[in-house]
Amino acid sequence: MVQANTISQLAALLKARRSALQQAYEANAAQLGYDDEDEPGCADNVASLLNSEFRELRALNHAIELQQLGMYGRCEECARPIAAARLRAIPQATLCIDCQRCADRVA
Numbered sequence: 258m259v260q261a262n263t264i265s266q267l268a269a270l271l272k273a274r275r276s277a278l279q280q281a282y283e284a285n286a287a288q289l290g291y292d293d294e295d296e297p298g299c300a301d302n303v304a305s306l307l308n309s310e311f312r313e314l315r316a317l318n319h320a321i322e323l324q325q326l327g328m329y330g331r332c333e334e335c336a337r338p339i340a341a342a343r344l345r346a347i348p349q350a351t352l353c354i355d356c357q358r359c360a361d362r363v364a
């Protein structure tokens with residue numbers, strides 16, 4: 258099981274990442290409003306970047322929610338603890354590596 262202090266470290270990381278991403282997201286959203294007429298094609302790139310930032314933000318928010326419920330660090334699918342190394346690499350992970358592989362295959 259992941260240590261409580263590791264979880265609070267990761268939670269701090271999640272929140273820092275979320276605010277950085279939030280800023281980047283807003284900057285890109287603003288850019289999307291200005292640039293689409295000058296540079297055709299550019300808007301698409303920003304839109305897809307925005308989309309992936311938005312998805313990551315959602316994942317971060319979800320992980321923070323789980324952390325607040327005391328359920329962070331546990332796989333949402335099989336309820337087994339997620340490996341600490343995996344959480345350090347991807348703090349917003351809410352599935353263990355096995356369930357993630359299954360989910361990736363379905364998606």
Ligand SMILES: [Zn+2]
Binds near residue numbers: 333334335356357
């Ligand atoms: Zn699992």
